[in-house]
Amino acid sequence: MKYAFSKTKTWLSFTEILYLILFTSVICAFRAVTSICIGLMVLTGLIEQKFKPRLFFSMHAENLFMTGCILFFFLQLLSLTYTNDLYEGLSNAQKKTGLVFTPLAIYFLGTISRETSQKLFSRYSMLVLAASFFLLCVAFTKYITGQNTSVFFYHALVAPFSYHAVYFSILVFIALAFLLESLITTDYIVNKWFHLITLLFLSFFLFLLASKLVLSFYILYLGYLLITWSSKNQLSRLFTYTTGILIIFSASFVLITKNPVSNRFRDFTNGNFSLFRQDKFSPTTYFNGLQFRLLQWKLVPQILTENHSWWTGVSIGDAQTFLNKKYLKLNMYHGQSNRQGHGYIDYNAHNQLLQSLLESGIPGAAVFIVICISLVLMAVRAGRRLLSFTVILLLIYLFVESLFEEQYGIVIFTFWPLFINNYYKTRQAMPAGA
Numbered sequence: 067m068k069y070a071f072s073k074t075k076t077w078l079s080f081t082e083i084l085y086l087i088l089f090t091s092v093i094c095a096f097r098a099v100t101s102i103c104i105g106l107m108v109l110t111g112l113i114e115q116k117f118k119p120r121l122f123f124s125m126h127a128e129n130l131f132m133t134g135c136i137l138f139f140f141l142q143l144l145s146l147t148y149t150n151d152l153y154e155g156l157s158n159a160q161k162k163t164g165l166v167f168t169p170l171a172i173y174f175l176g177t178i179s180r181e182t183s184q185k186l187f188s189r190y191s192m193l194v195l196a197a198s199f200f201l202l203c204v205a206f207t208k209y210i211t212g213q214n215t216s217v218f219f220y221h222a223l224v225a226p227f228s229y230h231a232v233y234f235s236i237l238v239f240i241a242l243a244f245l246l247e248s249l250i251t252t253d254y255i256v257n258k259w260f261h262l263i264t265l266l267f268l269s270f271f272l273f274l275l276a277s278k279l280v281l282s283f284y285i286l287y288l289g290y291l292l293i294t295w296s297s298k299n300q301l302s303r304l305f306t307y308t309t310g311i312l313i314i315f316s317a318s319f320v321l322i323t324k325n326p327v328s329n330r331f332r333d334f335t336n337g338n339f340s341l342f343r344q345d346k347f348s349p350t351t352y353f354n355g356l357q358f359r360l361l362q363w364k365l366v367p368q369i370l371t372e373n374h375s376w377w378t379g380v381s382i383g384d385a386q387t388f389l390n391k392k393y394l395k396l397n398m399y400h401g402q403s404n405r406q407g408h409g410y411i412d413y414n415a416h417n418q419l420l421q422s423l424l425e426s427g428i429p430g431a432a433v434f435i436v437i438c439i440s441l442v443l444m445a446v447r448a449g450r451r452l453l454s455f456t457v458i459l460l461l462i463y464l465f466v467e468s469l470f471e472e473q474y475g476i477v478i479f480t481f482w483p484l485f486i487n488n489y490y491k492t493r494q495a496m497p498a499g500a
Contacts, residue, residue, distance in 0.1 A: 081175060089186075093237060107172075110174075128440075131444060136166050136169075148381055164480060190241060202223075205218045218274055218326075219274055232275075233472075233478060240456060243451075243452050247451060249261060279463060339357065346396060370423065370424065385415075389413070416468055417465055418465070422434040438464070456482055
């Protein structure tokens with residue numbers, strides 16, 4: 067018995083190390099380390115936990131999710147048999163191996179103890195805090211050496227990690243949501259005041275990241291949380307009203323005044339939304355985010371119809387080539403030889419449903435929808451705010467970005483729903499909704 071206890075304790079410590087390495091590599095964009103760590107997690111889980119076929123093929127929502135991800139990956143591999151650009155196809159397939167290995171890593175490592183999962187989530191939040199503080203210090207250093215205030219916002223802010231600002235915003239949102247839920251249950255990461263200061267700092271940093279989607283979603287989440295909390299007692303109701311008024315006033319002030327964050331919201335809402343209906347454009351034509359995404363709903367069906375590829379797709383090797391040809395045919399801006407940048411060339415479909423349809427046809431789109439449904443089922447079954455709001459955010463983002471075209475898009479999408487689901491499996495004694 068003593069030996070078994072010692073072995074279990076060692077195993078949990080090693081699990082923590084693997085998770086912490088993964089958290090650090092994902093937050094700091096150490097891509098090679100992320101891949102190696104996920105591989106080690108799968109291998110370690112296989113050695114320690116053994117493969118359990120009965121559990122793997124059960125009809126749990128998380129297993130449906132994993133099965134859907136694996137099937138989606140194999141459909142992508144199948145498209146390599148009819149691609150014209152095998153090199154591009156293999157490169158694309160390599161990035162998408164995360165659809166298989168990340169869910170398997172969580173599955174094979176199994177459900178960890180409540181204490182360990184709480185510590186891991188707390189340490190994740192601390193890592194996000196440390197990384198955010200580092201990025202802010204780098205931005206301040208750039209500013210005092212002569213650069214303008216743009217270094218404090220959006221992509222420029224996360225440039226030291228070569229990160230996409232929206233991906234990092236999602237990581238910050240997950241940390242904030244965990245901290246807020248922990249505040250309600252008084253599970254402070256260090257103590258109450260440090261917990262509150264961390265919440266305020268990360269909320270401010272999320273504002274600087276200026277992601278329209280994540281920032282808006284965070285405000286909605288805060289509103290929902292405050293309304294839920296206000297039903298407890300009169301003091302909570304007074305706090306809710308006061309905080310709600312402050313949030314509304316702050317958001318209104320930001321949107322009314324001219325600043326990098328409000329400029330991004332204005333850009334999204336300005337312009338002619340029927341622009342995508344045109345059959346030809348000038349190279350000077352500017353598409354905001356919404357206009358460009360609406361255009362994709364026209365281009366992707368055109369490509370599939372012209373190539374008779376609704377059932378097979380045009381393959382993961384040729385999808386971008388066909389989109390680039392469309393951009394050129396429409397006379398969209400594609401850069402100039404004497405300038406940096408390539409205009410709209412190499413822009414993907416910016417919608418994972420359309421991207422799946424383009425690459426793997428109707429079967430790929432169908433499996434993608436199954437993956438989305440499995441996430442909803444997982445969230446409904448758990449009945450926890452943190453998981454539900456994370457799933458909703460990821461699902462919305464799937465329909466405004468081709469999330470599976472980037473390694474960290476795949477890691478964020480496949481890892482966090484399963485990790486949070488496992489986190490709540492260890493907290494079944496707590497009241498639902500917490």
